[in-house]
Structures are given as structure tokens and as C-alpha cells.
Amino acid sequence: MAKTPGGAAIDPGDLILGTAVDYAGVTRGKLVPADRLDAFAERGVGCSPTWLVFTAGQAIASTGDFTVAGDWRLRLDAKMLTPVDEGMFWGPASIHYQQGDRVAGCPRHVLERVVQEAGAAGCEARTGTELEFVLTRPDGSARELPGWLGYGARSLREAEPFARALVDYFSRAGLRFEQFHAEHGVDQFELSLEPADPVTTADRTVLARILISRAAARAGYGVSFSPMSFTGRAGNGAHLHLSLTRAGVPLFGGGDGAHGVTEAGGAAIAGILQALPELLAVYAGTPVSELRLHPGNASGSYACWGLENREAAVRLVQAADGRPETANIELKVIDAGANPYLAAAAMLSSALAGLTGGLPAPAAVDGDPGAPGLPCPPPNLHTPLPESLARLERSDFAARLLGAEALGGLVAVRRAELAATADLAADERTAYFRLAYSC
Ligand code: GLU
Numbered sequence: 489m490a491k492t493p494g495g496a497a498i499d500p501g502d503l504i505l506g507t508a509v510d511y512a513g514v515t516r517g518k519l520v521p522a523d524r525l526d527a528f529a530e531r532g533v534g535c536s537p538t539w540l541v542f543t544a545g546q547a548i549a550s551t552g553d554f555t556v557a558g559d560w561r562l563r564l565d566a567k568m569l570t571p572v573d574e575g576m577f578w579g580p581a582s583i584h585y586q587q588g589d590r591v592a593g594c595p596r597h598v599l600e601r602v603v604q605e606a607g608a609a610g611c612e613a614r615t616g617t618e619l620e621f622v623l624t625r626p627d628g629s630a631r632e633l634p635g636w637l638g639y640g641a642r643s644l645r646e647a648e649p650f651a652r653a654l655v656d657y658f659s660r661a662g663l664r665f666e667q668f669h670a671e672h673g674v675d676q677f678e679l680s681l682e683p684a685d686p687v688t689t690a691d692r693t694v695l696a697r698i699l700i701s702r703a704a705a706r707a708g709y710g711v712s713f714s715p716m717s718f719t720g721r722a723g724n725g726a727h728l729h730l731s732l733t734r735a736g737v738p739l740f741g742g743g744d745g746a747h748g749v750t751e752a753g754g755a756a757i758a759g760i761l762q763a764l765p766e767l768l769a770v771y772a773g774t775p776v777s778e779l780r781l782h783p784g785n786a787s788g789s790y791a792c793w794g795l796e797n798r799e800a801a802v803r804l805v806q807a808a809d810g811r812p813e814t815a816n817i818e819l820k821v822i823d824a825g826a827n828p829y830l831a832a833a834a835m836l837s838s839a840l841a842g843l844t845g846g847l848p849a850p851a852a853v854d855g856d857p858g859a860p861g862l863p864c865p866p867p868n869l870h871t872p873l874p875e876s877l878a879r880l881e882r883s884d885f886a887a888r889l890l891g892a893e894a895l896g897g898l899v900a901v902r903r904a905e906l907a908a909t910a911d912l913a914a915d916e917r918t919a920y921f922r923l924a925y926s927c
């Protein structure tokens with residue numbers, strides 16, 4: 489009998505869910521009977537080249553590279569195979585041409601390439617992520633429980649059937665979460681995953697969304713990871729933490745720069761901040777992202793960095809217990825409308841560009857970046873989507889990072905979503921995207 493790498497037995501009558509995340513940030517999937525597991529991993533199953541360019545609203549944003557003609561193969565990465573429910577297993581899939589070559593615009597391949605580039609520069613990256621989400625009724629409407637208490641023990645107690653289901657699903661999957669809490673926003677929760685290599689973390693982000701969505705369904709809820717689930721409430725972030733070592737030496741702790749950041753670590757931060765305006769639509773590019781990315785929302789909407797600063801795009805988390813390897817930087821602007829593979833690739837690649845270019849470390853901003861009277865006030869990243877899309881489209885950095893195919897597809901998807909929702913009232917727009925990123 490087949491087994492997962494973690495040792496769970498797979499029955500021939502079970503089902504395998506293979507997923508790929510498209511440019512809209514939506515997780516798509518195929519179910520394959522478990523007796524075809526080897527074929528799913530080796531030859532793959534067919535998918536149309538339009539798979540990557542569906543929008544969150546089910547339109548297809550075809551480009552010359554992504555059309556209705558042709559066929560690609562979704563190949564399961566069997567070494568990630570994980571039990572996610574009774575008789576149900578999951579694994580991430582990568583996209584290949586029928587002859588076997590990798591489709592260059594496949595987001596998982598893009599991230600694998602950037603991780604290799606880091607390795608060639610002598611760097612090793614680890615990432616970890618935080619998942620913020622809002623519990624809803626199963627149909628996506630508001631729960632309407634009275635008297636939400638952010639971080640409140642009572643709000644946690646009211647969510648206990650969900651929390652128990654979460655623990656069941658995560659332990660069956662062998663995935664650890666570090667902590668779970670009731671967030672500041674009404675009906676909002678957060679769960680964080682422990683660090684791993686960037687591809688594993690992006691895979692686990694998908695896995696965690698699957699497990700959270702199933703736990704919510706078991707407890708009688710729907711779940712929204714959307715950047716803004718309901719108009720006027722708190723937004724949901726998909727913050728990404730990055731720690732980097734070069735030749736084994738940690739870069740964000742134990743150094744001589746501000747707050748213990750090394751010279752190379754400061755250059756990496758500078759690289760991330762420098763590329764941020766042109767990559768903003770990769771990180772936060774949905775028509776509801778700009779409702780979240782505002783000063784005062786703890787979404788990191790100023791283009792600066794600072795020690796534990798939640799209004800800075802890059803928040804330094806200082807080394808714990810004097811161990812420099814635990815220091816990391818968090819990119820707060822990312823939301824769940826971003827493809828998690830492309831967001832990680834963008835963050836890591838811009839950090840590497842800063843590092844290899846030897847950029848000088850920008851000054852840390854440790855108070856409110858929007859406070860009046862700062863000598864060099866950092867730019868506010870809140871940008872209308874048409875403008876951030878135009879910058880992305882013109883960006884040489886993005887063209888090198890993503891390749892022309894993925895860049896064209898991503899911009900086309902975001903423009904199609906923008907056009908489809910431009911005339912909607914704010915409430916209708918948030919409803920349009922509310923359940924798009926749950927699984
Ligand atoms: N909900 C905030 C966001 O949209 C983050 C709050 C926090 O710092 O955890 O990013």
C-alpha cells in the first residue's frame with residue numbers, strides 16, 4: 489500500500505488533490521484517484537494554458553502566451569503529499585509542457601529559480617508566514633456575533649469548536665502552527681507557520697489555507713482571506729518573514745548596523761525597499777488591496793523599515809535570546825490576493841539584488857513613519873491600482889524576475905479584475921473577492 493512521506497497509508501479508493509496557485513492568487517486544483525498517484529507525479533494530468541490567467545471572478549484574461557489552445561501537465565510533487573481529511577490527500581503541483589519541460593511562468597518554478605540564484609550567491613533563505621482571516625457564515629455573509637474583543641479570551645472561547653477542528657486538521661497533516669489568536673478586526677483570526685525554505689513555506693501556505701477552510705466548514709463557518717473581507721473592517725495580511733544567511737552567517741542579527749543588522753543585511757533591506765513601488769502589484773495587487781494598504785492599518789504602508797514597526801513595510805524582528813539566526817525581516821504589505829510563490833520570489837530576489845549591488849542601508853524609522861516633522865518622511869505606498877499596475881508593467885526588474893510570459897499574464901489578470909469591479913459599490917467589491925482565496 490502506498491504511503492505519504494510522513495507514513496500515512498493511502499488506500500487505492502482515496503483521493504489526491506493537486507493544487508497550483510494562479511496569477512489571481514486563487515488556488516486551483518484537480519482530484520485524482522489514489523491508484524493513479526504515480527501517473528499524477530510522473531506524467532501529470534492535463535490542464536489548459538488558461539489555468540494561470542483565470543480571474544477571481546471566473547473571467548479568463550488570455551494573453552498570447554495563455555490561450556484556449558494547447559495543453560499543459562500538472563505534476564504532483566509527491567514528496568509533499570499530506571493527509572488533509574478522511575480519505576483525502578493533498579500535494580502541490582508544478583506546471584510542465586506536454587514534452588516535460590517546465591513552463592517558465594509557473595509560479596512554483598519561478599520561486600525555485602530564485603532560491604537557486606540565492607544559493608549561487610552563497611545565501612540561504614528561510615521564510616515563515618502569518619495567515620490572517622475572517623470567519624463568516626458558510627455563504628460568506630457576516631457572522632454578526634455581538635461584542636467582538638480583539639485578542640479577547642471570550643472571542644477565542646466563542647471560536648473554540650473551530651480551534652478544536654484546526655488542531656485536529658493540523659495534527660493529521662503533521663503541520664505545526666506556532667500560535668492562534670483572535671485579531672484586532674471583527675471576527676478576524678491569525679495563525680502563524682514556523683519557518684522553512686521558501687518553496688516549502690509557499691506550499692505550506694496553500695496547505696494551511698486548505699486546512700483552515702476545512703476546519704471552518706466543520707465548525708459551520710466560511711472563511712475569508714481576502715485583503716478586505718468587509719468594507720470598513722480591518723484588512724487581512726499575508727505577511728512574509730525572511731531570514732538570510734551568507735556563507736552561514738546570519739544577516740539580520742549580530743551585526744554592527746542599526747539594531748544589529750549587518751552591512752549585507754542592510755543592503756538586502758535596501759533592495760526590498762527600492763523595488764517595492766514597482767513590485768507592489770505583485771504583493772498587493774487586487775482591487776480590494778488598496779482598501780487595506782493605508783496608514784493606520786498596521787499593514788506596513790510606508791516604504792521604510794524599522795524595529796518592530798508595524799507601519800513600516802519592512803519590520804525588523806530582532807534576534808531572540810541573543811541568537812542572531814532568529815532575527816528576521818517581515819514584509820507586511822503582502823496580502824492573500826498575492827500568489828504566495830511569486831510574492832516570496834519577489835521579496836527574495838529584491839533582497840539579493842540589494843545585497844549583490846552593495847546598496848547602503850537606509851535609515852531605520854522606529855516611530856510612526858507618518859508623524860509630522862520627520863526630517864525625511866518615507867513615501868506612503870497607498871497607490872491606486874492602475875498606477876501600481878503601470879509601474880509593474882514597465883519594470884525591468886519584474887521582467888527579469890518573472891519572465892515576460894508571467895509578467896504579461898499577471899498584469900492582464902489584474903486589469904481584468906479591475907475592469908470587472910470598477911463600477912461596483914465598495915460593499916459589492918469586497919463581496920466579489922471575499923471567498924476567492926479560501927480553499
Ligand atoms: N491586519 C493587519 C494587516 O492587514 C496586520 C495587523 C498585525 O500587525 O498583525 O496587515
Ligand code: MG
Pocket residue numbers: 618620671678
Ligand atoms: Mg496580525
